[in-house]
Amino acid sequence: MTFFKTALYYGALVSLLLTSFVSHANPPKEIFWEDLIPKNHVQIDTQAQANHEGSDQNWIQPDLDAPVVKELDGQSVSLPGFVVPLEGDSEVITEFLLVPYFGACIHVPPPPPNQIVHVTIKGGVPIDSLYDAIVVTGVISTQAWSGEIAQVGYKMKAVGVAPFEL
Incomplete structure (x- = not known):
């Protein structure tokens, strides 16, 4: 890791720690991908069905009407996942998609929008490897977003990104 990337990474980590310290009375809620699916919704398992062979149908994003969990809107949360970069430069990314498994939206079809x-993260954050899982902390919203790669059910203004550790 270059000095610049190391400094940015630790700067983002310090920012995350300071944000956590200042908001100690209301720490971010740790959530996981299943928490983004409403309780009574039967989710399509797209990861098991995704493959590189066959018709173009395999590359279409499924369940575009998948509902979101409205109660999450405006909450401070931490969510682990993998990065699909959208905006940035060779040092940092400022906009990305967070997805539940490596390769989603790049090597396999996108999962449902939910x-x-x-x-988005102000100032950006260095991401050394797209193969590695990260944890993103910020305020989540149920505002939809649509880009060339996929339709998205949630947005997050991140305040920190850290490596995911079991």
């Missing part, structure tokens, strides 16, 4: 989060 399984993708459009993330």
